[in-house]
Amino acid sequence: MIEIDPRDLPALSRCFPTGSPGPGTVGEHVLATGNGRWWADRAVLPHSVAVSCTGHVVLRGVPDAPTPETLAPLAGCRIDAPSRFLPALGSAFERLTPWERITWTLQAGPLTATLPMGVTVRHLEAADTEAVHALGPDASWLSASWGGPAGLAASGHAWAAVGRTGRILAVACSYFRGTRHEDVAVHTVPGRRRHRLALACVTSLCADITARGHLPSWNCSVHNRASRLLAWTAGFRLVREHVHYAVGSPMARDRRLSA
Template sequence: MIELSRTEGVRDWFRPEVPGPLIGPHVLRTGHGRILVDDPADPGTVLVETGGGNYDLSGDPAGLGHALLPHGFYRTDEDFAPLLAERSGPVYRWPRVIYELDRAPCPVPTVAAELRTLTPADVPALAGLSPELQWITETWGGHAAAAASGLAVGAFTGGRLVSVAVPFYLGERYEDLGVVTENGHRGRGLSAACASRVAEGVLSRGRRPSWSTSPDNRGSRRVAAKLGFRFVREDQLYVTGAPPPPGA
């Protein structure tokens, strides 16, 4: 597989765009990640990689040749499952549910926290999040780029950042949201408040917010419902190297 230096020739691989994990469009829009193909002149197989071990794999499985496949989360189809098992270890199917917001988010109660857009000055605050929450900026290449994007919203209590929402994937038509809240501050409406602010920003840019989670993540599904997201479809990711994380 060969990494592309110019990506215009693969844009149509990710159209029409649908709500959910927008890995290819995110790399095209932000430059955070890379796109590999079997043939730069006439791609038949495309592997997209972005931060956090998130991959999009499409096209003809034969085009992979002898390429190794890293452990991670794969958006792909059944045709690639045997190769994932062969070259990346045990394969687990991780059920997902996808939601979409096609109007302004439902109003949420005022929270007892300072809510604001993050800036580069907030990189230390992002670094201070608990280890299990650090994934929130991975598709941006880290805290600095996420904070500089002007798209992340955080909630602060006592001067500490305790909740963050950001478009985890940026597409042409959709932006898929991610949100985290520190364990000791959950149940206070912070996730909904931050995600609502981010969703408003997505809509103001002429795109639609989407929401991807697992069926067992009741907290995430409650937040989506509170904001007015509607169910679109069931989906799945292929996870290699370790079982999928449980809902939390």
């Protein structure tokens, strides 16, 4: 795909779902924050358009427009696309693995989360950048949709459980901020899980999202039991199931010709 200049986005963004939970929030988040990239099968009057952020891709348009060569930049990503795109994706990549996902929205009150002594749940601020960075590589995905630790800390869209020393023990944030829904993500440091710190952060974040006039949403793998359990205890309920596809390396040209 060809990367598209942000100045061309208003017209292209009409190809994508808006105001819906799940994949629809990706394009809206990229438009609002500038964290992500836009692609098209050609520079002028494209037939297929994709938006990517943190390895998540939403692909829409005419399925027979993109060639294996134009799809190659999306290698190694997780692609949400209508089933009509499967032949094109299958011919473009060495691997195409279905990944069943579930989308939830906040529909009930959360269970109560009692905090341990010395732990405070509060908004993250710009001054917390180093504390976010100290969460280490295992949590780097959490801030990626905001451009890194500094972006997440200053976003105004994250709540954290913080110990007496200022160490972040758990954090919940709006991972993708849509025009109507904000998709929630959460991380708890090893050794502090099952203490309901994540639940306390999610509860505060959801109250914040609701106060902004938006609806909290949750998106996870159907096989992620821990995520599903946290979503349920926080008041989220299932609204839809869908599939996106983890793709591998671009398929070699000689393999495509012999297929």
